[in-house]
Amino acid sequence: MAKNPEYYESLNIDYKPPRGNWMDRPVDIKSGIYCYPARPVVLENVGMNDRSDWGKYWVIEDEDWELPDDWKERFLNKMRDMLDKYRTFKIYMDICVRCGACADKCHYFLGSGDPMNMPVLRAELLRSIYRGEFTKTGKILGRFAGARKLTKNALKQLWYYMFQCSECRRCSVFCPYGIDTAEITIMGREIMNELGMNIAWVQESVSKCIHTGNHLGLQPQAYKECIDAMLWDIEDNVGITFEPTFNRKGAEILFVTPSGDVFADPGIFTLAGYLMLFEHLGLDYTWSTYASEGGDFGYFTANEMAKRMNGKIYNEAKRLGVKWILGGECGHMWRVLNQYMTTWHGPIDFLEEPVSPITGTKFENAKAHKMVHIMEFVADLIKHNKLKLDPSRNDHLKVTYHDSCNPSRGLGLFEEPRYVIKNVCNHFYEMPENTIREQTYCCGSGSGLNASENMELRLRGGFPRQNALRYVADKYGVNMLACICAIDRAALPPAAQYWNPDVGVTGVCELVANALIMEGEGERTHNIRGFEIATWEPEP
Amino acid sequence: MGVKVSLGVSLGAVLAIVVVALVGGEVSALQPVFGILVPYAAFAIFLVGFIYRVVDWGRSPVPYRIPTTCGQQKTLPWIKQNKIECPSSTLGVIGRMILEVFAFRSLFRHTKAEMASGNIVYGGSKWIWLGALAFHYSFLIIAVRHLRLFLEPVPFLINGIDLVDGMFQIGAPTLYLTDLLLIGAVSYLLVRRLIVPKMRYISLANDYFPLFLILGIGISGVLMRFFIRVDIVGVKELAMGLATLHPVMPEGIGAIFFVHVALVSTLFAYFPFSKLMHAGGVFLSPGRNLANTNRAKMHVNPWEYPVKIHSYEDYENEFREKMKEAGIPVERE
Amino acid sequence: MNLDKLLAKKKDLIVDKWINSIYESYPSETVEFFRHQRNKFANPVGADISEAVGPLFDELLNGNNQKNMFSLLDKIVRIRAVQDFPPSGAVAVVLLLKKIIRDETKKDIDTDGFFEDLLELESRIDYCILLAFDVYMKCREKIWEIKLDEFKKRPFFVEGEARCLSYMVRQEQGQGKGTKDCCNSCGLGEVR
Structure with a gap:
């Protein structure tokens, strides 16, 4: 028999990516990692650059990405325009010393082992172009100054890896200069947006949202139907019947929450939580089908689009003449x-400084913005004993809390949700210290990356979080992961199905609703998911 | 470009400067060039360049207030705010910046000992924090110590620093602790880039070059003090001349001195064009130097412009019939 | 010395080598990180590998309990099923052990009965590879199940190709040329 002594060695080495400088490495685009590109003319109706002006289809597997001639x-x-507009961008392009402190802090790096996922390199992809095209030293010294020219390969690399960043900002916590890779990704994506290089999952949501007011494309009657359906469930499981109002002028408070909560499981149970809570309080509030x-999702395309989409909230508050706005559980929203x-x-100036009508608490931290986070609102209620709670109804749950990235590192909301959870659940356990609070790991699917086709990316990026979850599941028998983000509620269940099939996912307001003793309620044998409390075993 | 080329080019550039300075220092006609002209030019480039860069950054707008919040926000009165990691006042921001600039707070994260599989292990970042701290502080102290050459009489403070720095009184002249620390720390930073594969992967020629340069400065300084002695009186005379803008070129200082000066001058001249500008940038970084107060106080963006928001009117026009059917109030029947 | 004793004696060394050779299937810039970052929450992949390999080796030598092996393999292969490995690369981790054992026992190969033992052990390793393949397939099927689930949960009003499952599958298989034309079966016709 012919001998092949290299057999085992070759087995090993073949799987390694090619060596050499990353600047020269041809980008190796894998399916399961990238999201489908946006089709041309998706955004024609909103008048945003999306290839409609040169009308070219775009197929990732093709060599040619059908870019415009210029x-x-x-x-x-x-x-150039963005460098002039943002000090962040300019400084972050200039001052990185490549100390490597951020390198191993990214969940996508930890899960994939791909060195290009180190935040420093993700940023260097753009920084090298900045040096090569915008700085004198870079133009003169070229590679010796870490500079390169903008080429098609550089652009592909940039696209591939900027859509492997969930803008979670974990790396920026560790940067000695506060360089925020999320900001760089945001700039990079906006620049590529000029070339129509965004993804379908983001652009289609934007396109729908402009007209219907929400990412799912729920028209007003459908939006109301979804909420009505939840009301029937509440009637079945809680024994209470009530009707919230929509687009009602003169209400005191406008309530705004991500549309994911209206449609998708388990977010709808968080929605049930809002409904029950507000009914219990007799809050003078309204839903809006317009806002x-x-x-x-406009935030994942360009600043202007983000503003256009966000503008509806204040518009609607003004039209309805409310006093202030209450915001639901969501991550990048906050x-x-x-x-x-x-x-x-x-x-x-058309709204008033928010005051809780139940406790009289002034939310001074929101006096200019006029919007209050539901967790601030509920924590205040509990502190003032305004809710009758029976936490033992959640006794079958051993709960841990996932700090959603954006409320953690973009708002600083840590204690309110914990305070709420501890008051509505008897069994609460923290995940390890370096995986929570400001060091929290992303769910793996943030910033518009929660499409289905990039599932491998999401699952490996979600692994650091799931690994910490597995630890508390093994150690304390944790079976429920609470969070305050709609994308989490959409993305953590699939990740848990893969990594922790015995742990369910819930919004905090769902836990509140289950513990809430409502006036005139029936016997609470079932939770608001419709399962019998005594025998229920959560699953993702 | 591979690591070897990056390294070779950086080291080569530093060596070339050394050689040129050695030659120049030997030729007495060239001594004023290397002793007076080059330092003046380098310092001028540094000053103008540094100020230009900082002013350039400072003039660029900060459209949004986007600090990274690393602690509890200011919220309900009974929830304890983390005033440093999530500041809501100028004082808090100053505290955060002081910790960041003087104690490298962010680098320090992740450094406490942890139990893992029964053993106490330390986060890998601790060394980089220590190394960076040792490097920056020893550099600072050395720079301050050098002021004695430019000032007469030598201020009390500088003498004091000198005394503490040489407190172990090893050797004659006394060995400075900071000299050792600086060379040690720079070597660590360099070796780290070379032996840790991920560091090697992200390092560029312009990361190696300043390290070699500073290492060269340190080594030439130590050489001058202990091994290849120079005429210290002449050095002081030259330094005083430079400082008082009446430069004179004393005879017979020794070529090694010119190497030292040339390397320092290169560092000065290189500074504004390089990543070393982080020294100025860190103060301006919006990720750290802003308070998390957007909801309490409006932040103004100088270039904010109105955008087209899909109006309620358009919305109702599109869905009016459906809304009416579903019992949702409308503005116009 | 018989094989069992020899392997028991060299266990630590072999396990170490095995762990390292698994690490080395990752990009070399990452290997060092997997090896040295000891905090299991800061380095979940490295921790899972290093925790699973020792017991797996024990299981191969002594227990040969299929259930235990399966769950240990799961710790190593599950992550590889979502990383940039081809299927062969995902399960090759077990194969690496063969070479390590052959290298380590080379000079004892002529001992009496040794060769038979080695063959027996290698058969077990072969079986273990098959199990790894089962784990891999289970993971991959799960991934598709999750994709399908998400797909079914998509709101009915999602338009165009995002609604067409066969389009998604074809994209996955690298046959994404049909961007302009959707399949016929879903009735979407041409996708704009």
Whole structure:
């Protein structure tokens, strides 16, 4: 028999990516990692650059990505424009020393082992182009200054890896200069947006949202039907009948939440939580079918689009004449609300400084913005004993809490949800310290990456979170993962199905609703998911 | 370009400077060039370049207030805010920046000992924090110590630093702790880039070059002090001349001095064009130097412009019939 | 010395080598990180590999309990099923052990009965590879199940290709040329 002594060695080595400088590495695009590109003309109806002006289809597997003839010019013009507009962008392009502190902090790097997923390299993809095209030293010294020219391969690399960043900002916590790779990804995506290089999952949601007011494309009657359906469930499981109002003028409070909660399981149970809570309080509030989206996928395309989508919330508050706005559980929604919204549309003088009608608490931290986070609102209620709660109804649950990235690192919301959970559940366990609070790991699907076709990316990116979850599941028997983000509620269940099939996912308001003792309620043998409490075993 | 080329080019460039300075230092006609002209030019480039860069950054707008929040926000009165990691006042921001600039707070994260599979292990970042701290502080102290050459009489403070730095009184002249620390720390930073594969992967020629340069500065300084002695009186005379803008070129200082000066001058001149500008940038980084107060106080974007928002009117026009059918109130029947 | 004793004696060394050779199937820039970051929450992949390999080796030598093996293999292969490995690369981790054992026992090969033992052990390793393949397939099927689930949960009003399952499958298989034309079966016709 012929001998092949190299057999085992070759087995091993073949799977390694090619060696050499990353700047020269041809991008190896794998299916399961990338999201489908947006089709041309998806955004024609909203008048945003999406290839409709040169009308070319775009297939990732093809060598040619059908860019416009002047793609380079468009790219560089846009980049120049953004460098002039954002100090963040300019400074982050200039001051990185490549110390490597961020390198192993990214969940996508940890899950994939792909060195290009180190935040520093993700940023260097763009930084090298910046040096090569915009700085004198880069132009003169070239590679010696870490500079390169904008080429098609560089552009492909950029696209591939900028859509492997969920803008979670974990790396920025560790950066000695506060460089925020999420900001760089945001800039990179906006620049590529000029070339129509966005993904279908994001652009289609944007396109729908502009007209119907929400990412799912729920028309007003459908939006109301979804909520009505939930009301029937509440009637069945809680024994209470009530009707919330829609688009009602003169209400005191406008309530806005991501549309994912209206449609998708388990988000709808969080929605049931809102409904029951507000009914219990007798809150003078209204839903809106026009401002029916708290989230903002426009934020994953371009600043202007984010603003256009977000603008409906204040528009609607003004039209309805409410006093202030209450916001539901969502992640990037709160990043946008906290860090952009007042700057975009302010000053907001047509609303009043938020005051809880139940406790009289003034939310001074929101006095310019006029929007209160549901967790702040509920924590305040509990502190003032305004809710009758029976936490033992959640006794079959051993709960841990996933700090959603954006409320953590873009708002600083840590204690409120914990306070709420501890008051509505008797069994609460924290995941390890370096996986929660400001060091929390992303669900793996943030920033518009929760499409189905990139499932492998989502599952490996979700692994660090799931690994910490598995630890508390093994150690304390944790069977429920609470979170305050609609994307989490859509993305953590699939990840848990893969990594932790015995752990369910819930919004915090669902836990509140289950513990809430409502006036006139029937016997609460079933939880709001319709399962018998005594025998229920959560699953993702 | 591979690691070897990056390394070779960086090291080669530093060596070339050394050689040129050695030759120049030997030729007395060239001494004023290397002793007076080059330092003046380098310092001028540094000053102008540094200020230009910082002003350039400072003039670019900060459209949105987007600090990374690393602690509890200011919220309900009974929830304890983390005033440093999530500041809501200028004082808090200053505290955060002081920790960041003087103690490298962010690098320090992740450094406490942890139990893993029964053994205490340390997060890998601890060394980089220590190394960076040792490097920056020893560099600072050395720079301050050098002021004694440019000032007469030597201020009390500088003498004090000098004394503490040389407190172990090893050797004659006394060995400075900071000299050792600097060379040690720079070597660590360099070796780290070379032996940790992921560091090697992300490192560029312009990461190696300043390290070699500073290493060269340190080594030439130590050589001058202990092994290849130079005429210290002449050095002081030259330094005083430079400082008082009446430069004179004393005879017979020794060529090694010119190597030292040339390397320092290169560092100064290189500074504004390189990543070393992080020294100025860190103060301006919006990720850290802004308070998390957007909801309490409106932040103004100088270039904000109105955008087309899909109006309620258009919305109702599109769905009016359906809304009426579903019992949702409409503005116009 | 018989094989069992020899392997028991060299266990630590072999397990170490095995772990390292698994690490080395990753990009070399990452290997060092997997090896040295000891905090299991900061380095979940490295931790899972290093925790599973020792017991798996024990199981191969002594227990040969299929259920245990399966769950240990799961810890290593599950992550590889979503990383950039081809199927062969995902399950090859077990195969690596063969070479390590052959290298380590080379000079004892002429001992009495040794060769038979080695063959027996290699058969077990072969069986273990088959199990790894089962694990891999289970993971991959799960991934598709999750994709399908998500797909079914998509709102009925989602338009165009995003609604067409066969389009998605063809894209996955690298046959995404049909961007302009959808399949006929879903009745969507041409996708704009």
